[in-house]
Amino acid sequence: xxxxxxxxxxxxIPREAWEGCSVLLDINDGDRLAFFxxxxxxxxxxxxxxxxxxxxxxxxxxxxxRVGPSGLVPCAAxxxxxxxxxxxxxxACGQAQDETRDNRSLVDNNTAQTLSSEDIEAMKREGASxxxxxxxxxxxxxxxxxxxxFSQEKYKLKKQKKYAPKVLLxxxxxxxxxxxxxxxxxxxxxFMRVDALSLLLSMANxxxxxxxxxxxxxxxxxxxxxxxxxxxxxYVCSTYLGSAPSSIDIIRMYNLSSDMTxxxxxxxxGDLCSLQSAGDAPSVLSGSIQRDLVExxxxxxxxxxxxPAKPINTEVSDGNAQxxxxxxxxMEVPEPATDHLNQDCKGNNGNSIAPKAPRAGKAxxxxxxxxxxxxGFSSLIVAAPDHEVESVVADLLPLLSxxxxxxxxxxxxxxxxxxxxxxxVSKMAIALQITEPxxxxxxxxxxxxxxxxxxxxxxxxxxxxxxxxxxxx
Numbered sequence: 064x065x066x067x068x069x070x071x072x073x074x075x076i077p078r079e080a081w082e083g084c085s086v087l088l089d090i091n092d093g094d095r096l097a098f099f100x101x102x103x104x105x106x107x108x109x110x111x112x113x114x115x116x117x118x119x120x121x122x123x124x125x126x127x128x129r130v131g132p133s134g135l136v137p138c139a140a141x142x143x144x145x146x147x148x149x150x151x152x153x154x155a156c157g158q159a160q161d162e163t164r165d166n167r168s169l170v171d172n173n174t175a176q177t178l179s180s181e182d183i184e185a186m187k188r189e190g191a192s193x194x195x196x197x198x199x200x201x202x203x204x205x206x207x208x209x210x211x212x213f214s215q216e217k218y219k220l221k222k223q224k225k226y227a228p229k230v231l232l233x234x235x236x237x238x239x240x241x242x243x244x245x246x247x248x249x250x251x252x253x254f255m256r257v258d259a260l261s262l263l264l265s266m267a268n269x270x271x272x273x274x275x276x277x278x279x280x281x282x283x284x285x286x287x288x289x290x291x292x293x294x295x296x297x298y299v300c301s302t303y304l305g306s307a308p309s310s311i312d313i314i315r316m317y318n319l320s321s322d323m324t325x326x327x328x329x330x331x332x333g334d335l336c337s338l339q340s341a342g343d344a345p346s347v348l349s350g351s352i353q354r355d356l357v358e359x360x361x362x363x364x365x366x367x368x369x370x371p372a373k374p375i376n377t378e379v380s381d382g383n384a385q386x387x388x389x390x391x392x393x394m395e396v397p398e399p400a401t402d403h404l405n406q407d408c409k410g411n412n413g414n415s416i417a418p419k420a421p422r423a424g425k426a427x428x429x430x431x432x433x434x435x436x437x438x439g440f441s442s443l444i445v446a447a448p449d450h451e452v453e454s455v456v457a458d459l460l461p462l463l464s465x466x467x468x469x470x471x472x473x474x475x476x477x478x479x480x481x482x483x484x485x486x487x488v489s490k491m492a493i494a495l496q497i498t499e500p501x502x503x504x505x506x507x508x509x510x511x512x513x514x515x516x517x518x519x520x521x522x523x524x525x526x527x528x529x530x531x532x533x534x535x536x
Contacts, residue, residue, distance in 0.1 A: 076318075079123050080232060085316040086119065087239050089231035091224045096243045098235065098316055109228055124234040129227060132190050138229070166214055169206050178203040183226075193227025200226075213511075235316045237261075237288040244284070244313075245519075252281040253448040254474045256522035258500045260284070264292055266470040266498075266527040267442040273297040276335075276440040276462060278455065280447040283311030286327060289444065290314070290423075295323040300435070301424060302332045302459075304450065314423045329424040330432070335462055338436030439464030443530075445471040452526075453482045460491050463530045471526040479526040492528040499524050 080086055080101055088097050090109060099105055105116040114134040119126075127138040178200055186196055200222055201207050207215060223229075233239055241257040249255075263285065269275055269292050279285045279301050289299045303309045308329045427435075440463050447455060452473055463469065469492070473479050479497050486492045500522040504515045 079121050080119050082120055084318050085235050086124075087233040087235050087243065089233050091228050092231075093246075094224065096246065098243070107230075109230070110225075119232055122232060124232055126232045128230040128232065129193065130230070131192060132187075135230060166210060169209065175206040176200065176204055193223070196226045197222045235318060237284075237291055237317075240287070240313065240316055241284060244282075252284050253446060253472070254521075254523060255281060255284065255446065255472060256500065256502060256519065258502045259472060259522045259525065260288055262498065262500050262525055263444055263446070263470045263472055264288060266468060266525060267444045268468045269293070269442060269444075271296040273441045274435065274438075275299045276443045276459065277301050278303070278445045278447050278450075278459065279311060280309050280449060283313035285444055285446045286311050286423075287314040287317045287319075290319055290323055290327050291317055293323070293326065295320065295326065297441075298326045298328065298431070300328045300330055300335075300427065300440070302330055302335055304332055304455070306331070308424065311424055319423070324423045325425075327423040327425075328427040328431070330427055332458060334432070335435065336458065338432050435462070439467065441467055443467065443469035445469070448474055452478045453485050456482055457485070457489075460486075460530050465530060465532050467530050469528060469530060472523055473526075474521075474523045476524050479524050483526055486528065489533070490531075491533050492530050495526070495528040497524055497526050 077084075082101055082103070084101055086099055086101055088099060088107060089095075090097070097107070099107060099116060101116055101119060103117050103120075106113050107116060108114075109130055112130060114130060116135070118128065118135045118137065122137065128135040129138050130136075183196060183199075186199065191199075197219065201219070204218075207218065210218065237260060238257050241252065241255065241260050244252045245254070245256055267275070269289055271293065273293060274297060275289050275293070277286050277289060277299055283301075286299055286301045293299065301309070301311060308331075311327075311329070314324075314327065443459055443463055445452070445456065445459065452471060456469075456471060460469070471479060471482065476497070476499075483495050483497060486495055502519075502522060504518060506513055506515055
């Protein structure tokens, strides 16, 4: 019996933001989401004002800030509690007040507000806060008192977002990162919703001291989520087809410790297949992998550098239609997708002033490769929307140990159905099932609790199963 693995101390995750860490700024309750690297010279532009992020250093995650005349100012706890009390009081007596008034007699002719824009600018020059401007607008509105409670709260929220925006300091995690990308750039993560990501980790049985094999073609979201769940106890190997590794730059936003980052490896699929022991089931290698194993020097390096492949062009229209151009296997490493989310803040001279996070994705040691070749991986996760799932899975399953679970994500059903049929015919796996995750978000407010009117009804599909020993014919 193998000795138990040595106890690894649990990494202590700081509760406060520190210099050099990545943070997620939630501006005006989800209206704008942006990643930043905290430094003394980092700034964020909110409206027409550029605010320094230095007040965020040392503040606990979950802190709320407001935009004041001098920049970001922490909101007092008493202010937040008083607003919650007002909301509860308004909800309790809102029904009785709404019975005697409605909005039928209100006419939007721009004459109800007596406070002009010149007066508002004068208040700003005098140093008035955003909350004071909102209160002045309410006091000078002739129709505010005749509105229903719901209309009054809607009016307050609209003016607050314009004159007194709030900024919430959030910790980047698997959930927050996935939700942010799914809202802004869903094509970069393969249209993977947060419930699909959590279901992938659960069906693959990712836990402490696991050796996880991952095919991450969604920017590093899956590898980062696996490393976060392992907590510095296991290993995750991100494999790829061809000679150029896939981009996993999203990992830099997870704030992983150096020990957790050192357990993330990247290795080509050809190297992993070549280390299989003679007793394992043979791998049905595709043509591209066979060329990498049998003829590694057939294609010179100069040819790869002289004819770079075009990156993936994915456009999302207002509807659900999409057009995708699949890139070839031999490709250049794409530009980091995190640049579009303001991850690295730049100073006045245009140079990045944020310290770099530990680099993940180094090559595994020969001892670790030999161990994986002899014992296999404990689980497999595949998220490769731009590759043929059936051929990729046929190469990956022999790398798993027997009785190891696997989970495969794809945004369409047909590729997974074909892969499931192939696995059933080859008798390489059991307990095969295709799952469609379903998520519904509710609005919970006094006297008006109901599902959100605008929701995403599609979250992709997941094929799961357990690898078994293939009997000899």
